[in-house]
Amino acid sequence: MxxxxxxxxxxxxxxxxxxxxxxxxxxxxxxxxxxxxxxxxxxxxxxxxEGFRNKAKMVVGGTVDEPTLGILDPRGRGVDLRECGLHDPRLRAALPVLAELVRAARLTPYSVPDRRGELKHVLVTVAPSGELMVRFVLRSTEAVPRLRKHLPGLLASLPVAVVSVNLQPAHKAVLEGPEEIALHGDTLTMRVNDLDLHLRPQSFFQTxxxxxxxxxxxxxxxxxxxxxxxxxxxxxxxxxxxxxxxxxxxxxxxxxxxxxxxxxxxxxxxxxxxxxxxxxxxxxxxxxxxxxxxxxxxxxxxxxxxxxxxxxxxxxxxxxxxxxxxxxxxxxxxxxxxxxxxxxxxxxxxxxxxxxxxxxxxxxxxxx
The missing domain is CATH 3.40.50.150 (Vaccinia Virus protein VP39)
Incomplete structure (x- = not known):
């Protein structure tokens, strides 16, 4: 590859x-x-x-007008990796839409060096059917009303089965917190070997x-x-x-x-x-x-x-x-x-x- x-x-x-x-x-x-x-x-x-990962764990960096979805560099600044070849192509197709939602809903990316901002991660999982689970890891509930406002547009643009907010207020390198707020749906169906396995936002599944x-x-x-x-x-x-x-x-x-x-x-x-x-x-x-x-x-x-x-x-x-x-x-x-x-x-x-x-x-x- x-x-x-x-x-x-x-x-x-x-x-x-x-x-x-x-x-x-x-x-x-x-x-x-x-x-x-x-x-x-x-x-x-x-x-x-390539294209084997069913989950994209994207650190959000940059600015609200030019967000990055990817990883952080050694200085804690965002590096955009939307075209990562490991991800299922349907994940790659979804990431620009989600970046646009970050801009439209004014979800300020969290800055690790400055310890300011709201949006820490965007976590996206794709089922074999092509349906998606999208989770926004936020520091607080401040941006939740804006996400709800823009939810219809997201649902019209992508085959999303589940949307949720995870709250992670701590200033530490922990991917997500214990509290989850459902915005749309509650389970993603992962069909594996003719079994329909249900996947909820905080459930583990092989990548x-x-x-x-x-x-x-x-x-x-x-x-x-x-x-x-x-x-x-x-x-x-x-x-x-x-x-x-x-x-x-x-x-x-x-x-x-x-x-x-x-x-x-x-x-x-x-x-x-x-x-x-x-x-x-x-x-x-x-x-x-x-x-x-x-x-x-x-x-x-x-x-x-x-x-x-x-x-x-x-x-x-x-x-x-x-x-x-x-x-x-x-x-x-x-x-x-x-x-x-x-x-x-x-x-x-x-x-x-x-x-x-x-x-x-x-x-x-x-x-x-």
């Missing part, structure tokens, strides 16, 4: 972009192989090289839809190969894994700290008539407090991994199988050392993040 921003040293986030994609994939495969114990490996899953679909497909195959009657989906997000593996005669329980994600997963389960229950809470606390133990546990933790407490509980439990989806092979390797009774049966690299050294690894562990 060629990137004029990279060539001009405007943005150097894609550190591997000069490597041919086949070499990137080979380097990632070598990296995860070296970090994990010997086990059978399935063929890696490649990604499209690479094509590879996420393969991840869920591969995990479903692993679960089917051992045929458990009961499954826990810990760190379940909007229920992608749990909803894919739900089947007649199988109980599925998902646990996730985000209440919005749990609402999304519960809505999808109800729509599809699936016997799956989703609970808001801490995954480790749920496992340690539960009187019942499932046959199989799926874990999809953040980069820090599942940690010693949950790994130790899994080791001491009667859980027969674990499907571990990891975005950090180092914390995965650490967690495996606490689960020595759970033998690695197979592993697979899935490339969610081309042009970087980031990776996703799916591992099946079985006891005995």
């Amino acid at each position: 060629h990137c004029s921003y990279y060539d001009a040293h405007v943005c150097r986030s894609c550190r591997w972009i000069e490597l041919p994609y086949a070499d990137q994939l080979a380097a990632k495969q070598a990296r995860v192989l070296s970090a994990l114990p010997p086990m059978p490996w399935r063929d890696p899953v490649a990604s499209p090289e 690479n839809t094509a590879v996420a679909a393969r991840l869920y497909h591969e995990a479903t195959g692993l679960v089917a190969s051992v045929g458990p009657a009961s499954v826990w989906d810990l760190y379940c997000g909007v229920g992608g894994f749990g909803l894919h593996v739900a089947a007649p005669g199988r109980t599925v329980v998902g646990v996730e700290s985000s209440e919005q994600a749990i609402e999304s997963a519960t809505l999808t389960a109800a729509d599809l008539g699936l016997a799956a229950t989703f609970l808001a809470g801490d995954a480790t606390a749920y496992a340690l407090a539960s009187a019942e133990v499932p046959e199989l546990v799926i874990v999809n933790p953040p980069r820090r991994g599942i940690g010693r407490d949950l790994a130790t509980w899994l080791e001491a439990s009667s859980v027969r199988h674990v499907v571990y989806s990891s975005c950090n092979v180092d914390t995965l390797a650490r967690d495996l050392t606490s689960m020595t009774s759970l033998r690695p049966v197979s592993a697979q690299l899935l490339d969610m993040f081309p042009h970087t050294d980031h990776h996703e690894v799916l591992v099946l562990l079985s006891r005995g």
Whole structure:
């Protein structure tokens, strides 16, 4: 993939972009192989090289009349990246319309050096259908009436399913705050492998839809190969894994700290008539407090991994199988050392993040 921003040293986030994609994939495969114990490996899953990101997280800079949507330079000034080739083309087409809305609604970009302004980020997600979720991260509610005034024009210009305001008043490098104000709609439908997953504004979803679909497909195959009657989906997000593996005669329980994600997963389960229950809470606390133990546990933790407490509980439990989806092979390797009774049966690299050294690894562990 060629990137004029990279060539001009405007943005150097894609550190591997000069490597041919086949070499990137080979380097990632070598990296995860070296970090994990010997086990059978399935063929890696490649990604499209460009246009694969379903979410644009754009820092807003510049001025109200000439806003930038992109990143900040080392001085904290805005750098415009509206034509970033990683983004789905439908995201790129939406960004000029949103920049015009910033001007029309007089949404003053937040200046990090000066600690002044209102609009910090514009977050845009595109569904496979082409519908959009647009979130404006503001410091206060001051600009909300102006956004409401210009909302009809936005809805007429773009296929927007959800519009919201997120409030982040703190002067620190945190993407968003806890409070969300709905302006239009409440859920974006992400169709993945014939399942309509619901995505609400503060719910996590993988940024690479094509590879996420393969991840869920591969995990479903692993679960089917051992045929458990009961499954826990810990760190379940909007229920992608749990909803894919739900089947007649199988109980599925998902646990996730985000209440919005749990609402999304519960809505999808109800729509599809699936016997799956989703609970808001801490995954480790749920496992340690539960009187019942499932046959199989799926874990999809953040980069820090599942940690010693949950790994130790899994080791001491009667859980027969674990499907571990990891975005950090180092914390995965650490967690495996606490689960020595759970033998690695197979592993697979899935490339969610081309042009970087980031990776996703799916591992099946079985006891005995």
